Amino acid sequence: MNNQIKMLFSVFFLISGITQAQSGLKIKGRVATTSNQPISQLPVTLIVPKTNAVIKIELTDSEGNYVFDNLSENEYQIQIENPSYKGFIGKVIALTIANPEIELPLVLLEASNANQLNEVVITKKKPFVENKIDRTVVNVDAFITAGGGDAMDVLEKSPGISVDQNGTITFKGKSGVQVFIDDKPTYLSGAELEAYLKSLPASTLDKIELMTNPPAKYDAAGGAGIINIVSKRSKAKGFNGNLTSRVGQGKRFQTRQGFNFNYMNNKVRIFGNIGYGENNPMNDLYIFRKFKNDDGSTKSFFHQDSDIRVKVHSVNTKIGMDYYVSEKTTIGVGLSGTLRNVNKNSDVLSDITDANSVLDSSIVAYNRQKEKFKNGGVNLNLRHDIDSLGQRITFDVDYLKYDTATRQKFNNYTYQPDNSLSNQDELKGYLPSDIAIYSFKSDYTLPFKNGSQLETGYKISYTKTDNIADYRDIINGQEIPNYNTSNHFKYDETINAAYINFNTNFKRFNIQTGLRIENTESKGHQLGNVEQTGSKFRKNYTNLFPTIYVQYKLDTIGNNSLVVNYGRRINRPYFQDLNPFVSPLDKFTFYSGNPFLNPSFTDNYELSYRYKSLFSTTLSYGYSKDDINETIEINDGIYYSRPGNIGKSQYFSWNANAQISLTQWWTANAYTEITHSRFKSKLYTEDLETSGTFWNFSMNNSFKFQKGWSAELSGTYQTDVVSSQFVLLSRSNINIGVQKKILNDKGSIKLAVNDLFYSNLNNGIIRNLQNTEANWRNKLDSRFVALTFTYSFGKSFKTKNQYDSNGAESEKNRVKV
Numbered sequence: 001m002n003n004q005i006k007m008l009f010s011v012f013f014l015i016s017g018i019t020q021a022q023s024g025l026k027i028k029g030r031v032a033t034t035s036n037q038p039i040s041q042l043p044v045t046l047i048v049p050k051t052n053a054v055i056k057i058e059l060t061d062s063e064g065n066y067v068f069d070n071l072s073e074n075e076y077q078i079q080i081e082n083p084s085y086k087g088f089i090g091k092v093i094a095l096t097i098a099n100p101e102i103e104l105p106l107v108l109l110e111a112s113n114a115n116q117l118n119e120v121v122i123t124k125k126k127p128f129v130e131n132k133i134d135r136t137v138v139n140v141d142a143f144i145t146a147g148g149g150d151a152m153d154v155l156e157k158s159p160g161i162s163v164d165q166n167g168t169i170t171f172k173g174k175s176g177v178q179v180f181i182d183d184k185p186t187y188l189s190g191a192e193l194e195a196y197l198k199s200l201p202a203s204t205l206d207k208i209e210l211m212t213n214p215p216a217k218y219d220a221a222g223g224a225g226i227i228n229i230v231s232k233r234s235k236a237k238g239f240n241g242n243l244t245s246r247v248g249q250g251k252r253f254q255t256r257q258g259f260n261f262n263y264m265n266n267k268v269r270i271f272g273n274i275g276y277g278e279n280n281p282m283n284d285l286y287i288f289r290k291f292k293n294d295d296g297s298t299k300s301f302f303h304q305d306s307d308i309r310v311k312v313h314s315v316n317t318k319i320g321m322d323y324y325v326s327e328k329t330t331i332g333v334g335l336s337g338t339l340r341n342v343n344k345n346s347d348v349l350s351d352i353t354d355a356n357s358v359l360d361s362s363i364v365a366y367n368r369q370k371e372k373f374k375n376g377g378v379n380l381n382l383r384h385d386i387d388s389l390g391q392r393i394t395f396d397v398d399y400l401k402y403d404t405a406t407r408q409k410f411n412n413y414t415y416q417p418d419n420s421l422s423n424q425d426e427l428k429g430y431l432p433s434d435i436a437i438y439s440f441k442s443d444y445t446l447p448f449k450n451g452s453q454l455e456t457g458y459k460i461s462y463t464k465t466d467n468i469a470d471y472r473d474i475i476n477g478q479e480i481p482n483y484n485t486s487n488h489f490k491y492d493e494t495i496n497a498a499y500i501n502f503n504t505n506f507k508r509f510n511i512q513t514g515l516r517i518e519n520t521e522s523k524g525h526q527l528g529n530v531e532q533t534g535s536k537f538r539k540n541y542t543n544l545f546p547t548i549y550v551q552y553k554l555d556t557i558g559n560n561s562l563v564v565n566y567g568r569r570i571n572r573p574y575f576q577d578l579n580p581f582v583s584p585l586d587k588f589t590f591y592s593g594n595p596f597l598n599p600s601f602t603d604n605y606e607l608s609y610r611y612k613s614l615f616s617t618t619l620s621y622g623y624s625k626d627d628i629n630e631t632i633e634i635n636d637g638i639y640y641s642r643p644g645n646i647g648k649s650q651y652f653s654w655n656a657n658a659q660i661s662l663t664q665w666w667t668a669n670a671y672t673e674i675t676h677s678r679f680k681s682k683l684y685t686e687d688l689e690t691s692g693t694f695w696n697f698s699m700n701n702s703f704k705f706q707k708g709w710s711a712e713l714s715g716t717y718q719t720d721v722v723s724s725q726f727v728l729l730s731r732s733n734i735n736i737g738v739q740k741k742i743l744n745d746k747g748s749i750k751l752a753v754n755d756l757f758y759s760n761l762n763n764g765i766i767r768n769l770q771n772t773e774a775n776w777r778n779k780l781d782s783r784f785v786a787l788t789f790t791y792s793f794g795k796s797f798k799t800k801n802q803y804d805s806n807g808a809e810s811e812k813n814r815v816k817v
Contacts, residue, residue: 025071025095029104031064031080038064039109042082048664049077049092055661058612061557071095074664078104085109129159129657129669131608131616133510133551133563134215135228136657138208150256150277151200151229153754157735158208159657159671159698161227162718163194168630171224172212172653172673174622175629175723176571176600178222181229184398185219196338197229200316201258201275203244203790206232212620213547213567213604216499216514217443217455220545223571223602223624231273231318232260239263240794250784252280262794272319283308284779291637292771298355299771302637304588306348314340320379328386334379342371348586359417365586366411374403390447395440402435412587426474427482427584434466435575452504455514458497465491469581483531489579489593493522501547508558510551517544520572524595526580535580537595543570563608571628573597577643585641592642600626600645615658622651629724633684634772646688646724647681669700679724686768692722708741712752725768733760733782747791755782 027046031039042060046068055076058066068076073096080088088109093102130137138158155161160172171177179186179193181200186193209228211218218226241261248254258275289302320334348365377400385392408429414422443457467489471482501514519542528534547567554560579593601624608618624646631644655673662668678691698716705711717732737752762778 026067026069026101027071027076027095027104028067029107031060031107031109034108034110040064042080045079047077047079048074067557073097080109085111129659130613131610133512133549135209135211138210140202140205140207150202151197151205152194154202154205154208155197157714158210160210160655160673171227172655172675174224174651176223177225177227179227182231183228198279201244201256203242203258204231204260204273206230212606213565215512216501216516216547217457220516220518220570221572223569223600238794242790242792244788244790246786246788248784248786250781252282252781254279267324269322274317277314279312281310282781286777288775290773294771300355301353301357304348304350306346308346311343312340314338328384330383332381336377338375340373344369350588362415363587364413367586368409369406371404371406376401390445392445394443398439400437404433406431410584428472428474430470432468436464438462455501457499461495463493463575465575467576467579469583483529485582485584486529487532487581488527489581491524491575491578493520495520508553512549514547515544524578559612561610563610565606567604569602569604571600573628573643589639592640594643597628597643598626598645600624600628613659617656620653624649631683632725632766632769634769646679650678652676665704667702672697677722683768685770688724688768690722690724690767692720694719694721708745710739712737725766727765727767729763731760743791746793750788752786754784758783
């Protein structure tokens, strides 16, 4: 067992020991209005006044009562902050063994006025993880090591999330997760999604919402669920914002700069952000293939070493405006855009040997790729509050455009064992891709007097894609069209959807149920060329997607609860995965789309136990039919990667998450998961039937010291993961960070070290290949030091509510750019 695992176990056992030593002391009280009406669901914060350390945050029950239990001997103080009421700070009280339970006097809160608040520094720290009936929320501000980083840094540190060597994100061991930004899908996947998330500064993010079974309001896409990344949006009047600057150094340099702003008066709110990033990732990739004869004896070996160097420059921006027509009506407009230039140089050495490892030939390749990516989006939205009880209707219109222009150049030189040049070839490629998405959505909310709520809505989206692959062989300085790899593919898709969602409370039960119906109509056209015959296809299918959540409170306060939920999901193929192009990655590796892909359907079941926001444990089961995964075929020594349908996939999983305040200055979050997966399918010439069990453990320790100092120690460990044809080998990492508040708490400096022991490696094995064994080892620039400076400015005022537009929800998640 390596040192990283020992360190994580040591901290875990230390947490267990200290938790058992807590004294079980208690503070309780009640909150009401000045007319003595109880205030329910009001956050009450318990702090230690000497250090301002937040110990717990509890919500009042229907009678306005709150209870803080399992406390140790100390001096405490309660605080209440809520926009609807004037703030309250209680007297300092001493809790001791001799005085183990204190009932505080009744707190009567006055309604707040729309007066200006001078600059206020909020010192309480958000919890790392919060549990809701239909999602788990990870608060980005809880991370120090991700400060000044990007969205991918935060995502990789979230419980249950892992990213493989291709940028594929899995959630609790399952692929097919959909990633949303502010309730809008990214329409990206794999390496393209990874690049996009790396262009989003972490300083602009508020929280990560993890939903294994999203409500019916969300699009049904995403067999493994939805990850919704929510941006920060200030609700303060006046002008305020923040600046972030980060520099990092691993094997190569990286930097990121960001600026966020918000301006609001009585009628208009203008908000936005702009970010610039420069990243220079590198890959040291080794690929091994062993080819066998039909009798199982060794035929030959293939060794490939690739030195991959990438330069990425990206700019992303978002600007929006809300106009408050009246107290009940708001009109909004939002503009967003991303520019990214990528230069990728790959120097590759491939050796082919016979069964006795005697060199047959060597191929030296110099592969160059330049990519220009542009994305723009427009959102128009309208919100109207029909009455003061919460009855509301909203409308969203979205237009999104993605343009990618990729130029490739492959130079291959073949050498004999005596180092003489026997062959030279050159191939050039130009791959433009255009994707346009149009979406309209409307949602209606109707609350009832008993606390129940009905939601219903309709959405239509239209997507149009146009992809060209123009490859040319360079022979004697002349460009000759290569019709085997050149082609033109067009794809159109229309989705109509409607949903209804209802939630209610009955005694100790909280029930939420919904039903969504979606109709999909699509058509694809491969135009072909003078040598390749064109083809067309058309599909039309309609499906129902039910969801249900039942929460039962095991006690009257609701500290202990059980939650059971079920949901049905769909994974539609990514737009480019339907494209039948055959695109070379190098002389021995090709990528191809698959126009015969079917959508996959998944049924997810979960049973959870939760104790406040401190502990949760979940049993889950998932069954998928026609799961869409990367598949590998070896044909005449050439490696073909293409998406395919895996007949049956099953997942059995258990996980637990604990948040514990160990001392006044030390809090920890521990997550562990055990998942067993099974895959069965007919795959090319082989029968695929694989299974495996993996264990994942992660921990985040936060330390808050005096005089503005804080620190973080986090780490993860994951055993081998079986995923259809692939086995992703074990990996781990340790991250450390330290932060100092400066400039009257308006600024901060953070120093972080990522992957301290350089153990977060992407290694794996490929199975079910005809007469072939294959594996890979991929070293990334994952160990680096980063220094981040953040400065916040502006004043806070009482605010109006802000509308989060969310028109185009799932289409954006299906673009490979």
